[in-house]
Amino acid sequence: MTRFVVVGAVDRQVTLTVADLRRGWPAREAEVTFDCASSGPRHHVFRGPLLREVILAAGPGFDAARRKDRSRxxxxxxxxxxxxxVLSWAEIDEDFGNAPVLLATELDGRELDACGSQLVVPTDVCGARYISAVRWIRLGSAGRAAHP
Structure with missing residues (x-):
């Protein structure tokens, strides 16, 4: 059984399988067409929970009431x-970009238990941020730039 781990700035490290994703969160569906110059258009239908909901269950290490804290x-x-x-939390946060990024449990009607969950960014034109067989998700705070 294929697993992935949520680590970093979370209250508790979480190890999940595709079956855990299917049982733990409501599934969303996304019909996408990725059109990359190297491979041409590819049409797919994905199902799975929102990445945001899975990370919230791990207890992200930011103050949820403070937008500026979440946005970093x-x-x-x-x-x-x-x-x-890499994605910013602001991309998926409901108060900012609200992108419906999925951790897919199904691809074109085929369950992904054997090969692992897939990251899907339905708003992307090119599928370069489409990650097959997710193994790690690390949440962290962006570093502060040094000022001269």
Missing amino acids: FLLEVTGEDGHGT
Whole structure:
């Protein structure tokens, strides 16, 4: 059974399977077309919970009542093959970008239990932030820039 771990600035590290995602959160559906120059258009239907809801269940290490605190956090998502991407919490936060980013449990009607959850950013034109077989999700605070 394939698992991934939520780590970093969370109250508790959480290890989840695709089955856990299916049982623990309501599934959303996203019909997407990724159109990358290297591979052309690809049409898919994904189902799974919102990334935001899964991370909230782990207890993110920010003050949820303070928008500016939430807006400085980043999510690093890494797949089994080492491919990774970074999203800002503000992209997925309901008060900011509210992007419906999914941790897919199904792809085109096929359950993903054997290969692992997939990160899906339905608002992206190109699927470069589409991460197969998610293994790690790390929440962290953006560093502060040094001022001269």
